Amino acid sequence: MKYSQLFCPTLKEDPASVEVASHRLLLRAGMIRQVAAGIYDVLPVGLRVIRKIETIVRQEMNRAGAQEILMPMVQPAELWKETGRWEGNGKELLRFKDRNERDFCLGPTHEEVVTDLVRREIRSYKQLPVNLYQIQTKFRDEIRPRFGLMRGREFSMKDAYSFDVSLEGMQESYRKMKVAYENIFRRCGLQFRSVQADSGNIGGSQSEEFMVLAQSGEDEVAHCPNCGYAANTEKAQSSIDFSTLTKEVFVQKEKKETPNQKTIEQVASFLGIDPDQTLKVLLYHTEKGIAAAVLPGNRELSEIQFQRALGVSEFRPLAPAELKGQGGVEFGSIGPIDLKKAIPGVTQVLFDTLIHKGRAYCVGANENGFHWVGAVAGKDFLANDEPYNLHKVAQGDRCMQCDGGMLEVERGIEVGHIFALGTKYSKAMNCVFTDENGKEKPMEMGCYGVGVSRTAQAAVEQNFDDKGIVFPPAIAPFEVVIDVVKWKDETLQKHAVELYQTLLDHGFDVLLDDRDVSIGVKLKDAELLGIPARILVGHKGIEQQQLEVKMRWAADQHWISPSELVSWLKENLEKGIDA
Ligand code: ATP
Ligand code: MG
Numbered sequence: 222m223k224y225s226q227l228f229c230p231t232l233k234e235d236p237a238s239v240e241v242a243s244h245r246l247l248l249r250a251g252m253i254r255q256v257a258a259g260i261y262d263v264l265p266v267g268l269r270v271i272r273k274i275e276t277i278v279r280q281e282m283n284r285a286g287a288q289e290i291l292m293p294m295v296q297p298a299e300l301w302k303e304t305g306r307w308e309g310n311g312k313e314l315l316r317f318k319d320r321n322e323r324d325f326c327l328g329p330t331h332e333e334v335v336t337d338l339v340r341r342e343i344r345s346y347k348q349l350p351v352n353l354y355q356i357q358t359k360f361r362d363e364i365r366p367r368f369g370l371m372r373g374r375e376f377s378m379k380d381a382y383s384f385d386v387s388l389e390g391m392q393e394s395y396r397k398m399k400v401a402y403e404n405i406f407r408r409c410g411l412q413f414r415s416v417q418a419d420s421g422n423i424g425g426s427q428s429e430e431f432m433v434l435a436q437s438g439e440d441e442v443a444h445c446p447n448c449g450y451a452a453n454t455e456k457a458q459s460s461i462d463f464s465t466l467t468k469e470v471f472v473q474k475e476k477k478e479t480p481n482q483k484t485i486e487q488v489a490s491f492l493g494i495d496p497d498q499t500l501k502v503l504l505y506h507t508e509k510g511i512a513a514a515v516l517p518g519n520r521e522l523s524e525i526q527f528q529r530a531l532g533v534s535e536f537r538p539l540a541p542a543e544l545k546g547q548g549g550v551e552f553g554s555i556g557p558i559d560l561k562k563a564i565p566g567v568t569q570v571l572f573d574t575l576i577h578k579g580r581a582y583c584v585g586a587n588e589n590g591f592h593w594v595g596a597v598a599g600k601d602f603l604a605n606d607e608p609y610n611l612h613k614v615a616q617g618d619r620c621m622q623c624d625g626g627m628l629e630v631e632r633g634i635e636v637g638h639i640f641a642l643g644t645k646y647s648k649a650m651n652c653v654f655t656d657e658n659g660k661e662k663p664m665e666m667g668c669y670g671v672g673v674s675r676t677a678q679a680a681v682e683q684n685f686d687d688k689g690i691v692f693p694p695a696i697a698p699f700e701v702v703i704d705v706v707k708w709k710d711e712t713l714q715k716h717a718v719e720l721y722q723t724l725l726d727h728g729f730d731v732l733l734d735d736r737d738v739s740i741g742v743k744l745k746d747a748e749l750l751g752i753p754a755r756i757l758v759g760h761k762g763i764e765q766q767q768l769e770v771k772m773r774w775a776a777d778q779h780w781i782s783p784s785e786l787v788s789w790l791k792e793n794l795e796k797g798i799d800a
Contacts, residue, residue, distance in 0.1 A: 227732070228251075236249070242685055243371070243681035243682035244369035244370075246681050247267065252266045253267050259375065260375050261375075269699070281405045285400065285401040287353065287401075288353055289355060292331050294359075295326075298324030303650050306333070313329060330359065331382070333650070339384050346655065348654070349664065351383070352394060357380065359376055372439075373675075377673040380669070383666060383668075384664040391642075399429065402669070406433070409680060410693025410695050413636070414434060415451065416443075416444075417429060417452035417457070428640040431636050432636070433636050443618075446626060447620060454523070456526070459612075459618035459621060463577045466580070467498060469580060471582075474594070476593055479492070489518065494594075497517055504544075505527070505538055506540075507533040513571070516612050517612070522613065530571055548565060550564060555585045556592070557570065558584065558601055571609050573610070581598075584596050615628075616629060634675065636672050637672070690750060693753075694753040694754075694795070695797070700752070700790075700794055701729050701732070703731065704758070705740075705758045708734075708737050716758050716763055718733070720758065752773060753772060753774075754770060754771075754794060755770070756786075767782055
């Protein structure tokens with residue numbers, strides 16, 4: 222490709238109101254443009270990156286035995302009604318009517334459509350297992366589309382669906398997909414971690430997310446360097462070494478006045494104690510009444526774990542107004558002692574495992590402006606209750622898998638997610654087969670997604686510097702850029718064109734910068750676009766019969782003889798960024 226013909230409108234200035242580096246860089250490098258909130262044009266340089274990711278995805282999916290199909294984006298409501306997700310999916314599902322007033326939606330995922338296909342076409346165990354995938358545009362009307370391609374409303378996803386005759390078969394399909402995903406993200410040149418995940422509203426028993434590690438990632442993952450345990454902090458469990466708690470200060474149980482002290486910080490500083498000597502109570506509205514979570518004052522609640530422990534579907538924080546007519550206690554003075562009596566609507570009180578039995582705490586007295594100090598866990602409250610893992614894992618917590626490791630918490634971007642679904646969809650949609658004995662059974666399913674467009678941006682979020690993007694070679698828009706010190710210089714131009722042709726003949730993806738602009742501008746653009754190898758054609762190199770080559774991530778350039786260039790480039794592109 223010649224730069225003069227490339228449609229790549231780069232920006233000199235940073236675009237306004239852009240929150241993450243990768244979004245800014247995709248805009249500046251002329252790779253994407255916004256059409257509407259969460260909806261984008263992908264320009265040639267951006268599309269090259271996406272196509273390269275797609276190629277890797279296809280190769281690994283095919284290698285794992287999956288077959289590519291293409292399902293429609295527009296899906297009839299009837300299918301979604303069969304699984305209950307027409308009502309269940311809320312506003313994220315974009316619905317509309319056709320000219321005959323029939324209900325449709327834009328596909329946010331394709332479990333219903335693929336299950337409908339398979340139930341119509343597959344009847345016998347002899348036709349199973351099968352794994353079908355597509356690379357398709359999805360639409361989800363996200364509440365907060367943001368960060369460019371990272372959280373779009375329209376985005377590209379590879380989704381695969383496996384159908385098996387048995388649980389063991391399904392687990393084998395799942396395992397193959399896990400291997401394929403590891404290959405995909407490794408080949409893309411990304412630093413990633415696979416972590417245990419919550420299966421959310423997709424459902425199913427087992428699920429793992431693939432996280433590209435990056436500071437600005439929306440997700441938080443906990444990881445044990447000792448045993449390798451890794452989980453999304455929504456789902457991760459941890460314990461602590463109780464001997465690391467601050468020294469107990471309360472001598473006896475007494476009620477203290479704490480006027481206008483509402484938050485844990487306020488109460489703790491008013492009483493001159495550490496927040497880990499306090500307990501907090503968080504109230505949630507559920508279909509089974511008000512549920513209370515009690516946990517140490519210095520810890521955060523994992524809402525997902527709390528909701529799971531309660532086993533409820535309606536779940537949201539209780540609004541202060543909803544406490545009216547509930548005994549008069551206000552937020553800030555609520556405590557675990559006789560909580561159900563103090564707030565009649567409370568039906569369930571769950572205690573966190575980090576509350577240390579025998580330890581004396583400061584807790585709300587269920588009387589406005591008062592706290593108990595010296596209330597003992599296991600005696601004054603939590604006497605007969607089984608504690609639950611309700612807290613969010615924090616850096617330094619103890620790993621529960623090996624009991625020795627200290628958990629590290631890092632941030633990540635979810636680029637892939639695999640689910641062992643079981644029979645949730647096949648039962649709901651009567652997707653059955655006949656087994657060897659002529660008996661009808663529902664198929665065992667799995668589903669597996671890669672966010673293709675999100676992966677493209679996550680690669681940038683993980684790899685950039687103050688000059689621009691640093692693309693991993695396997696997914697870079699071009700592998701090599703040829704910059705000519707002065708394009709109008711005939712000797713230089715001749716050399717550059719020859720070199721361009723040679724590299725093309727050897728199968729490299731090359732950009733020849735044939736623009737009549739200053740070398741400074743050319744070098745800056747090459748850096749902004751993140752092209753891995755740059756060859757500078759100038760008189761010095763021609764005289765010395767050497768080529769000046771620089772890898773985008775390296776500090777220094779190398780002088781390479783023309784005969785060695787091809788193998789040198791191949792080797793260094795293969796090694797990638799961390800070489
Ligand atoms: P998230 O938790 O980020 O909202 P999700 O769990 O809803 O994602 P899945 O249903 O697991 O997403 O979809 C599979 C993959 O599709 C995700 O791992 C992610 O890479 C990608 N993806 C999901 N939502 C978006 C989006 N709004 N924009 C871009 N990619 C997305
Ligand atoms: Mg997910």
